Amino acid sequence: xxxxxxxxxxxxxxxxxxxxxxxxxxxxxxxxxxxxxxxxxxxxxxxxxxxxxxxxxxxxxxxxxxxxxxxxxxxxxxxxxxxxxxxxxxxxxxxxxxxxxxxxxxxxxxxxxxxxxxxxxxxxxxxxxxxxxxxxxxxxxxxxxxxxxxxxxxxxxxxxxxxxxxxxxxxxxxxxxxxxxxxxxxxxxxxxxxxxxxxxxxxxxxxxxxxxxxxxxxxxxxxxxxxxxxxxxxxxxxxxxxxxxxxxxxxxxxxxxxxxxxxxxxxxxxxxxxxxxx
Amino acid sequence: xxxxxxxxxxxxxxxxxxxxxxxxxxxxxxxxxxxxxxxxxxxxxxxxxxxxxxxxxxxxxxxxxxxxxxxxxxxxxxxxxxxxxxxxxxxxxxxxxxxxxxxxxxxxxxxxxxxxxxxxxxxxxxxxxxxxxxxxxxxxxxxxxxxxxxxxxxxxxxxxxxxxxxxxxxxxxxxxxxxxxxxxxxxxxxxxxxxxxxxxxxxxxxxxxxxxxxxxxxxxxxxxxxxxxxxxxxxxxxxxxxxxxxxxxxxxxxxxxxxxxxxxxxxxxxxxxxxxxxxxxxxxxxxxxxxxxxxx
Numbered sequence: 001x002x003x004x005x006x007x008x009x010x011x012x013x014x015x016x017x018x019x020x021x022x023x024x025x026x027x028x029x030x031x032x033x034x035x036x037x038x039x040x041x042x043x044x045x046x047x048x049x050x051x052x053x054x055x056x057x058x059x060x061x062x063x064x065x066x067x068x069x070x071x072x073x074x075x076x077x078x079x080x081x082x083x084x085x086x087x088x089x090x091x092x093x094x095x096x097x098x099x100x101x102x103x104x105x106x107x108x109x110x111x112x113x114x115x116x117x118x119x120x121x122x123x124x125x126x127x128x129x130x131x132x133x134x135x136x137x138x139x140x141x142x143x144x145x146x147x148x149x150x151x152x153x154x155x156x157x158x159x160x161x162x163x164x165x166x167x168x169x170x171x172x173x174x175x176x177x178x179x180x181x182x183x184x185x186x187x188x189x190x191x192x193x194x195x196x197x198x199x200x201x202x203x204x205x206x207x208x209x210x211x212x213x214x215x216x217x218x219x220x221x222x223x224x225x226x227x228x229x230x231x232x233x234x235x236x237x238x239x240x241x242x243x244x245x246x247x248x249x250x251x252x253x254x255x256x257x258x259x260x261x262x263x264x265x266x267x268x269x270x271x272x273x274x275x276x277x278x
Numbered sequence: 279x280x281x282x283x284x285x286x287x288x289x290x291x292x293x294x295x296x297x298x299x300x301x302x303x304x305x306x307x308x309x310x311x312x313x314x315x316x317x318x319x320x321x322x323x324x325x326x327x328x329x330x331x332x333x334x335x336x337x338x339x340x341x342x343x344x345x346x347x348x349x350x351x352x353x354x355x356x357x358x359x360x361x362x363x364x365x366x367x368x369x370x371x372x373x374x375x376x377x378x379x380x381x382x383x384x385x386x387x388x389x390x391x392x393x394x395x396x397x398x399x400x401x402x403x404x405x406x407x408x409x410x411x412x413x414x415x416x417x418x419x420x421x422x423x424x425x426x427x428x429x430x431x432x433x434x435x436x437x438x439x440x441x442x443x444x445x446x447x448x449x450x451x452x453x454x455x456x457x458x459x460x461x462x463x464x465x466x467x468x469x470x471x472x473x474x475x476x477x478x479x480x481x482x483x484x485x486x487x488x489x490x491x492x493x494x495x496x497x498x499x500x501x502x503x504x505x506x507x508x509x510x511x512x513x514x515x516x517x518x519x520x521x522x523x524x525x526x527x528x529x530x531x532x533x534x535x536x537x538x539x540x541x542x543x544x545x546x547x548x549x550x551x552x553x554x555x556x557x558x559x560x561x562x563x564x565x566x567x568x569x570x571x572x573x574x
Contacts, residue, residue: 009344009370129339132366247342 004244009131013250014240016133016141020198021232023145023190024206026152029228030163030183032211036093039081040191040207042101043184044200046077047192048122049104052111067192074192077104078184082177085166128199130240130250141193148186159183202251206232209258213265235261301432304346305354306361307334308548309411310381310420312557314354316446317424321435327364330549333524337363347371352431354424357382360408379427381420385410388477403474409546413478414454414561418447453558457483460565464572469518470511470533472525475546479564488516491529499529511537518571522546542567 050070059065084096162169194203214227239254301322305311311326348371357380390406425443429436461483468488517539521530530541545554554560
């Protein structure tokens, strides 16, 4: 194990997972309190479709051009998500988000159905590969996510108000569609890069599981974020550890580690509730 | 007691000697590993990322791959954009001293797209068909590339490698004679395969791959493509379908139902089926299947 920790690819993998855990656990709180759980899947799928278009256009799947093509599609999806928040309560927004996801997934298959390396690309984008991340990639996401973090810190009141109480935000005269789009745009920036490194499924797990665990543990807003980050970091490290010890793919190992933490939390909560009511 | 202890210590010392003296080689595929074993013999320690049972176009990254490559002296790539995932492993392992051998060097590549490749051309391998190890005559070229790599990585044992290379090519020549004789009985046989895996094999043994089931694994074949294939098979009386072990049985089976043909699961690499244990038995297995199919 110690010998493994001396390997640069392991060190970079650990750093990458910590950077991913930091931003995603935070953004996850917005996603969970908005009740748009699958928004990241649909944006991630739009990003993936952008990479597909980049490959189709022949600019390679790890170039700056491909990132911007991918980002453009993510933004289109972000715009669609922002305008799909209807006033009509009979249609949940989740329905539109699901449609956006399925649409981009189907488009990717259609476009790649006549391309030599199509299926491999689709698989790679779903599974990702943290261990082959390069130092420039690590520095890029660290810089980008810090930038997004700063923007979110500056406008934290507005972002949280619109996530947690949209009606109150609209009543206070905020341009809700614009702020919604801004939220999804920063979210899209993050997801576009993360998908390329970690894959659609791991990004989803890092976003949703830590906030859910935190919400199970505490009603307090301040503690929630700290617990979410702790959970994300512990899950990422435990996942990487078991991936090295048992020789498993790293992304899925982290996902299962997070799910085990969730099950433990839920179990403890059930026991403590039972003892407090009896 | 003392004596036996002494012997154990001696044996352990000998073992560590062997372990430290050996050259560590990692190959992208079981086929390259099998040929490397012929050339390197007991002088090298071989591990292969491909098992023969999985599709070489896509490999799920495991920590052990990176670890193996970080300690290896030599890496054998398939090349021709077949194993681009290997670049990720090699870069990620940050092994500065590793000798990288592209085993496709000097191969006469089939289905090389002429002019500019673009996506409208459909399922085209941009550098040509990468399944070149399935022509046993290419085995020599692969062996030569591996020999050059080994000599570069371990010049001290060059003469041993050269002797092994000579013996391997000799055995391959005589096997080629036998296989050619065997293949003469089903020369001109037509079959349908799943992917463009068997182009080199067909080229070597005078059979004809009349069509492919799915231009893309994992995506259902279009209705028009399937009906074309059924008409083609009925029109030309094709009754043999080849399926690689890692592709789904659904499409080949439904095509077999529609046309009365038989599906044969055949290896595309060493280890793909139990009988194909090395580079020689890979061809024995393939030709044995054809012989059986021809009898039907």
